[in-house]
Amino acid sequence: MPSVVDDFRASATLEEAQDKYDEVLEWYWEYIPVVRIGDFKRVATTQEYIDNFRYQDGFVFWGVSKND
Amino acid sequence: MQKFPRFALVTMIGTVLLSACGNDSGDTESSAEPTEGATTGGELKVAYSAQPPILDVHESSAIATSDMMRHVYESLVTVDSSYNIEPMLAESYELSEDGTAIEFVLREDVLFHNGETMTAEDVVASMEKWLDSPGNGNKLPDTATIEQIDDKTVVLDLGEPMATALPILAFNSVGFPAIMPAELAEEADGTGVKEYIGTGPFKFDEWIQDQHIKLLKFEDYAIRDEPADGLAGAREALVDELLFEFILDSSTRVSGMQSRQFDVAHAVPFDNADQLESDPNLTNHTYPGAYLTIHFNKREGFFTEQDARQALATSIDSEAILTGAYASDDYYVLNHNIMMYHQLEQWPSDVGQDVYNTNDSSNMDDYLSDIGYDGEEITIITTRDYEDQYNGSVVLQQQMEQMGLNVKIEVYDWPTLLEMNQDENAYDIFVLANVSAAEPGSNVFMN
Missing domain, CATH: 3.10.105.10 (Dipeptide-binding Protein; Domain 3)
Structure with missing residues (x-):
């Protein structure tokens, strides 16, 4: 693994990691370990009586109620 | 003698502000507070497109495992809707000045689903299991160890600077660092734990192969005082039962929504989305896939x-x-x-x-x-x-x-x-x- 990635991982604070992030991307666009084509979404469907349906890195069913 | 690095007095206490975050993606919002006066009770039936291979979140690389078991298990820290890192089972946390260690002060009176109070021993055993697992634990340095300092304090010693350990610890998706009773963590082998006991707002009830996983509201859940925000703050089960039905056939998920057999359908095919959206009884939600x-x-x-x-x-x-x-x-x-x-x-x-x-x-x-x-x-x-x-x-x-x-x-x-x-x-x-x-x-x- 190149030193720029090791340096990023060895950041002592998240702010420092964020400051080094451009260098990681410069390495990525130079080495091209993969080609990220783009991001895609998924679709979930709820009944209209479902309240407070949420998604954040997975479904969130606490705080969800049925108001039918 | 305290052998861990000195911790910063002014940083990382309670909250790491990564940055403010808006969402103009058109996706369903991940705000938080349940509607005031929301109806409680009943059963929520989710038509899910896959069956998890195992339910041990440390060991499984399947999204289905974390999608379901994040309602059963919790971790020391999590993220709010803006991805700021917030304590969950921890009362507070601090990253050392040199970024080589994270100290967690644990909440008191958090109950597991078996009625036992969560202790520092449980946290150490769980984190040791997680660090040895193929999940996100292996993204931390090989030198990482967890040690109990006193009854309510544990320190994750990374052995080298790695501030990005914090978002890894707070990532409540595949391979998250779930906390469980020490005896279950210590007994587990590479095939995962055999009993699913966490601290979350829902407790595990049953897994019938090829049919469903049923979770029940945990009546003694130790709710946080802060308002709900993203995955942080107060979590509250408003339904009595949460049923994940394994409906692998997408057309069955779609027809089940149209007939009101299910309350929620996961992974609706793009080809069917417009059809469902035109039904006045149904609402589509987009969310980040991959x-x-x-x-x-x-x-x-x-x-x-x-x-x-x-x-x-x-x-x-x-x-x-x-x-x-x-x-x-x-x-x-x-x-x-x-x-x-x-x-x-x-x-x-x-x-x-x-x-x-x-x-x-x-x-x-x-x-x-x-x-x-x-x-x-x-x-x-x-x-x-x-x-x-x-x-x-x-x-x-x-x-x-x-x-x-x-x-x-x-x-x-x-x-x-x-x-x-x-x-x-x-x-x-x-x-x-x-x-x-x-x-x-x-x-x-x-x-």
């Missing part, structure tokens, strides 16, 4: 050369590939960053923006001229088990042929494709969907 990626054989063949990979990366029409895979720009996002679109407030950068999605094959023209390309055959392997990956591969093949490359596609079932990925003579390229990472260094291609 990212589509070209993986190379870097051990043998055409793409062992960095210049070849660069030429392809800066020549393709990403938008056309995504349209082929997902049909509508309602369902994809062009993104030059290596983090997903919902994470860009935390990890912004313009690097790569000028060479991403250029649809300009002159870079490949120049490269082929430089190497005196003689028509060497390039093989893309793909599967029809995932139509988006197949359709994206077909568009990529067309683009590469237009660049003057001699490209063939071979189609296999998914298990065979995974085996062929290990054979350095079997392929040059395969197109794969990868799930989002907790932080840049956790992306699969960074290892």
Whole structure:
């Protein structure tokens, strides 16, 4: 693994990691370990009586109620 | 004698502010507070597209496991809707000044679903299991250890600076660091725990193979005082039962929503989304799925050369590939960053923006001229088990042929494709969907 990635991982604070992030991307666009084509979404469907349906890195069913 | 590094007095107490975050993606919002006066009780039936292989979140690489068991298990820290890191089972936490250790002060009076109070011993045993697991624990340094300091304090000693350990610890998705009773963590082998006891707002009730997983409201849940925000703050089960039914056939999920058999349907096919949206009783929600990626054989063949990979990366029409895979720009996002679109407030950068999605094959023209390309055959392997990956591969093949490359596609079932990925003579390229990472260094291609 190149030193720029090791340096990023060895950041002592998240702010420092964020400051080094451009260098990681410069390495990525130079080495091209993969080609990220783009991001895609998924679709979930709820009944209209479902309240407070949420998604954040997975479904969130606490705080969800049925108001039918 | 305290052997751990001195902790900063002014940083990382309680909250790490990564950055403020808005969401203009059109996705369903991840705000928080349940509606005032919301009806409580009853059963929530979720038609889920897959059955998890195991329910031990440390051991499983399946999204289905974390999607279901994040309601049963909790971790020391989590994130709010803006991805600020917030305590969950911890009362507070501090990152040492040199970034080599994180101290957690634990909440008191948090109950497991078996009625026992969570202790520092439980946290140490759980984290030791997580650090040894194939989940996100292995993204921390090999030197990482967890140690109890007193009855309510534990320290994760990373052995070297790694501030990005915090977002890894707070990532409540695949492989998250669930806390469980010490005896269960210590008894577990590589196949995972056999009893599912956590501290979450729902407790595990039953798993009937090929049918469902049932969770029940945990009446003694130790709710946090802060308002709900994202995954942080107060969590409250408002329904009595949460039933994940394994409905692998997508048309059955769709018809079950139309007949009101299910309350929620997971992974609705894009082809059916408009049909469901037109039903006044139903609401569609989009949310971040994953990212589509070209993986190379870097051990043998055409793409062992960095210049070849660069030429392809800066020549393709990403938008056309995504349209082929997902049909509508309602369902994809062009993104030059290596983090997903919902994470860009935390990890912004313009690097790569000028060479991403250029649809300009002159870079490949120049490269082929430089190497005196003689028509060497390039093989893309793909599967029809995932139509988006197949359709994206077909568009990529067309683009590469237009660049003057001699490209063939071979189609296999998914298990065979995974085996062929290990054979350095079997392929040059395969197109794969990868799930989002907790932080840049956790992306699969960074290892």
